[in-house]
């Protein structure tokens with residue numbers, strides 16, 4: 141399996157996800173949309189598995205490869221939310237966001253080869269990145285809900301139910317970023333001798349984590365405003381984007397003393 | 403937000419007081435920073451960190467016992483104190499994440515702008531950052547202690563794992579950071595070394611010695627690329643292509659040219675004089691890898707045949723010219739693995755054979771020994787291995803906290819938020 145075949149798998153999966161999402165509005169029963177979504181997930185996973193085999197390493201090294209997992213986990217998060225809380229619109233939201241990341245991969249493919257530098261050859265590599273991508277997908281879905289809430293405002297009939305769903309997803313997502321971060325710390329100790337070095341990527345992981353902790357603690361107060369809570373979620377997701385790929389464009393990324401001493 | 407007739411600083415306190423106190427902590431930090439400069443990490447080294455830790459824990463306990471039932475004690479263990487404190491840490495961490503940091507003890511002069519006196523180039527040892535951490539630890543500790551005084555339910559397990567876990571990991575990390583030692587050690591094959599060098603190059607004798615029995619470096623198969631002869635740039639410039647060797651007889655399309663692999667010499671010697679390049683098999687140290695390839699250029703020009711190699715410390719690299727502007731080249735191979743077979747000795751006379759590689763450190767006499775580097779001028783023929791030795795007496799404490807937090811995260815995932823809050 142190579143990237144040249146990605147377009148077929150991606151389009152097949154998107155077609156199934158899109159049909160499932162459209163039918164979710166129409167059908168009373170959740171079985172058909174769910175099955176279509178699962179079928180799409182299987183096709184997409186098949187591509188990832190094939191890529192894994194042909195690269196002889198987990199496809200988690202490059203940005204494009206992590207986007208691949210993100211595109212997979214978004215419909216997973218959407219499906220779980222749909223099954224649990226019955227929101228018909230969530231599947232179309234997550235499919236759309238997944239499509240965006242698939243498009244980025246199609247239009248701007250990375251260079252993929254078998255090389256995996258020694259530091260990445262660790263049993264922690266796959267769980268660390270996969271759990272992060274999973275949490276990013278859940279928190280991406282949460283961000284869509286927050287945007288939905290803030291744009292629809294007063295027209296939302298059951299704000300309490302939306303808040304309950306949001307809390308549940310944020311707890312799950314924050315639990316996963318905590319797991320990902322701590323696995324990263326244990327791995328860093330094994331690979332580089334220290335569990336936390338305040339490297340820009342680590343710092344932004346901490347920033348993201350703190351932002352979601354702020355949401356969790358803010359929501360503990362019964363008097364807190366729903367709108368403020370949703371705004372916190374959007375800010376937190378911006379932090380997450382910086383952590384994921386934005387750090388590469390920050391001055392701190394060029395962590396070279398010489399650049400700054402002149 | 404509820405409208406209240408309460409004056410500021412009148413109990414019960416709310417977010418306003420929380421913001422003012424957090425701002426006060428930040429400002430006090432700033433004043434200390436401007437007058438004293440960064441906290442020198444060595445200041446925190448044993449035994450001072452033990453004393454600070456003991457004082458902090460005593461103060462925490464005393465505060466808990468004295469103020470638990472007072473309005474201040476209640477407020478300090480609530481969300482309205484927590485959120486402004488977390489927001490302040492968030493703000494400082496954002497600065498830390500945006501502004502490039504200069505390691506402590508490095509001799510380079512810091513830039514002459516405003517960030518230097520503010521301590522922002524060394525955020526983690528600046529007063530505002532450290533004070534904010536301790537303020538959060540205070541809230542965290544008091545909240546955890548107060549939780550023990552009420553009727554316990556099963557959900558409290560999650561609370562303790564997360565909050566006590568973070569308390570332990572954070573306090574252990576902050577206090578222990580100055581006790582951590584990192585040394586590097588260069589050892590040649592067949593030799594024994596018992597001294598390590600610190601960051602400033604000072605040598606230290608260790609209670610253990612490393613003998614390097616052998617050093618092995620494994621590389622990925624060689625790759626071929628088409629380069630622009632003048633600039634050395636890989637082609638196509640917008641998205642450089644490369645081909646990794648898979649076997650003789652295979653062919654590939656590389657930047658528009660058909661490249662066919664004719665012959666593969668894993669151990670070759672290259673002799674070139676003037677215009678003739680001779681490549682012969684040679685099984686000896688310093689031998690390089692060479693591929694004989696046939697290139698059929700874009701546009702149907704006559705095919706070219708010849709040897710391509712990335713050379714070694716002994717032999718030059720060799721390119722195959724395709725036309726006026728372009729050549730076929732072999733970049734240096736990527737490193738797949740490097741491993742040191744060692745014998746470790748302790749002062750007491752214990753001996754142990756071990757294998758050390760990246761991601762697989764070995765523990766000996768409180769020291770973790772890491773595969774760090776090798777002599778990269780020699781590449782796979784390096785007979786020198788560089789190790790890093792790390793001693794962190796507080797690691798067990800920090801790991802206790804980390805594993806509690808891991809369990810707490812699982813709890814958070816499966817238990818979810820408290821029901822019926824609304």
Ligand code: HEM
Pocket residue numbers: 318353356357360479480481484488538541542545549557558561564565568810811814820
């Ligand atoms: C700087 C660190 C932290 C501080 C200062 C802090 C503070 C607090 C406070 C004051 C409460 C309210 C307690 C009460 O009303 O009885 C609370 C509750 C809570 N915190 Fe934290 N916390 C921190 C870190 C964390 C972390 C790391 C997590 C999880 C990953 C977390 C998750 C929670 C949860 C889930 C609750 C609600 C517990 C329940 O009611 O069962 N907190 N925290």
